[in-house]
Amino acid sequence: MVREPRMTLSTLRVLAVLLADPTAEHYGLEVSHAAGLPGGTLYPILARLETAGWLTSQWEDIDEVAQGRRRRRYYQVTDSGAERARQVLIEHEQILRPAWKSLPEPR
Amino acid sequence: MSRTRIGNRRSWRRIWTILGVIYCVTFFLNLAIFVLWYGYIDTLNPRVDADVIVWQIPAVPLGLAVTGAALYVFWPLAMRLAGVLARLGEAMRNPRLVFGFFRRVSDDSSLARCLIWQASFFLPGRYRARYYSEWLAELDFLRSQDHQYTRWALGVLCSAPWTGLVLRGRLWSMSPIWQRLCRLGPLWNGVVTGLAVFSIIAVVFFPRDGESPNRRQALCATIAALLSGGVSGGFAWKERKQNEVALERDRH
Numbered sequence: 001m002v003r004e005p006r007m008t009l010s011t012l013r014v015l016a017v018l019l020a021d022p023t024a025e026h027y028g029l030e031v032s033h034a035a036g037l038p039g040g041t042l043y044p045i046l047a048r049l050e051t052a053g054w055l056t057s058q059w060e061d062i063d064e065v066a067q068g069r070r071r072r073r074y075y076q077v078t079d080s081g082a083e084r085a086r087q088v089l090i091e092h093e094q095i096l097r098p099a100w101k102s103l104p105e106p107r
Numbered sequence: 108m109s110r111t112r113i114g115n116r117r118s119w120r121r122i123w124t125i126l127g128v129i130y131c132v133t134f135f136l137n138l139a140i141f142v143l144w145y146g147y148i149d150t151l152n153p154r155v156d157a158d159v160i161v162w163q164i165p166a167v168p169l170g171l172a173v174t175g176a177a178l179y180v181f182w183p184l185a186m187r188l189a190g191v192l193a194r195l196g197e198a199m200r201n202p203r204l205v206f207g208f209f210r211r212v213s214d215d216s217s218l219a220r221c222l223i224w225q226a227s228f229f230l231p232g233r234y235r236a237r238y239y240s241e242w243l244a245e246l247d248f249l250r251s252q253d254h255q256y257t258r259w260a261l262g263v264l265c266s267a268p269w270t271g272l273v274l275r276g277r278l279w280s281m282s283p284i285w286q287r288l289c290r291l292g293p294l295w296n297g298v299v300t301g302l303a304v305f306s307i308i309a310v311v312f313f314p315r316d317g318e319s320p321n322r323r324q325a326l327c328a329t330i331a332a333l334l335s336g337g338v339s340g341g342f343a344w345k346e347r348k349q350n351e352v353a354l355e356r357d358r359h
Contacts, residue, residue, distance in 0.1 A: 029245050039245070040262025043238070044269040051273065069251075070244035073237070 004084075005048040010037055012092055014045050015085045018055070018075070022082045025074035027060075046075060054081030219246055219260035226260075226267035234274050293347060297340025305332035 005011065013035040018026060020034075032042045049055045056078055060071040077085065223246060227239040242263055249256040308328040313320040320328070 027245070028241065029248060038262045039259040040264070040266035043263065044266055044273050047270050047273040051276070070240065070247055072244045072248075073241040 005052045005054070007088060007092065008045075010035070010041055011045050011048070012089065013037065014042065014049070015089060018077050019082060019085055019089065022077045025058075025076045027072040027074055031075070049081070050075070052081075054078060054085060219257045222257070222260040222264045226264040229267035229271040231271065231274050238270070293340045293343035296343040297336040300339035301332040301336025304335040305329070308332070 014031060014037070017031050017034040028042055028046065029039070031037075031046070032039050035042070037045075046055065046057075050057055054077065055075050057073050057075045060074055062071050064071055220243070223239065223242045226242065227235045230238055242260075246256050246260065249259055305328050308331060309320070312324060312328070
């Protein structure tokens with residue numbers, strides 16, 4: 001049985017960013033900047049959410065030679081993950097509201 | 108291969124890993140103190156003892172190589188050792204090469220790539236290539252935007268053990284003991300505050316010539332520590348209680 005990921009302030013910030021546009025695909029640095037987290041902090045969180053099934057990830061579909069850059073890994077919230085994440089954000093909103101003033105409102 | 112031999116090899120790897128990590132941490136701390144002391148790194152500055160840097164620079168790749176090689180394969184250790192010895196020989200002949208080393212590190216992303224490569228070794232084998240590619244793509248993006256990529260790579264390296272634990276499924280949730288310790292948060296808050304207050308008073312007011320403090324000094328410091336610890340812990344407990352009440356009210 002897959003257990004739910006442990007909720008920390010950083011995890012909640014990441015969830016808030018991802019839920020700002022649940023249908024969009026996000027890459028690591030984008031989430032990191034939007035959530036105001038240092039780069040290193042983000043990847044254990046993404047790994048935890050992905051292992052819990054709240055996120056899926058896939059490689060960007062580009063021709064690396066033509067684009068002149070490496071393909072990125074894109075993360076997207078799953079339907080069940082979005083639903084659960086919304087519940088978690090609502091549960092923690094009262095306590096953590098002051099900490100995420102700068103974050104976008106979840107849809 | 109017998110179980111004992113596998114066990115021995117694992118324990119040796121663990122020891123090498125710990126030694127390598129201690130080596131790297133010590134080096135970076137030492138370097139940070141050095142930079143803070145002199146303000147900048149300039150081997151042409153007569154105040155700076157260039158020998159310190161000359162002897163320490165090879166420590167970084169050596170420490171990283173020991174860490175990486177001890178974890179999985181041993182051939183990089185031999186290759187890097189040879190490279191480090193050659194570089195050390197050059198630097199010993201001409202200390203100005205050290206300055207060139209730092210300039211090269213700041214100009215290109217070789218150090219950041221090295222850090223990312225090392226970070227990938229903390230992950231389980233089947234995830235290593237994926238995360239290495241992902242981090243390299245992020246690094247390229249940071250370089251193109253003129254952001255501080257070396258610091259970012261260092262952050263990735265520092266958090267890589269946690270990413271590895273998550274991917275191995277060993278960092279799911281807090282253990283019951285840890286949950287209980289977290290539940291006692293206000294108590295820890297008070298204890299730490301009390302200890303901090305006692306330490307500050309001891310540093311400022313206690314005698315420094317090796318003599319013990321007199322009874323009055325010790326009593327005052329203890330009372331101040333207990334009071335501040337009690338107030339701090341009390342406020343922390345009260346705040347948590349208010350949050351819990353508010354959360355409960357919202358649910359209903």
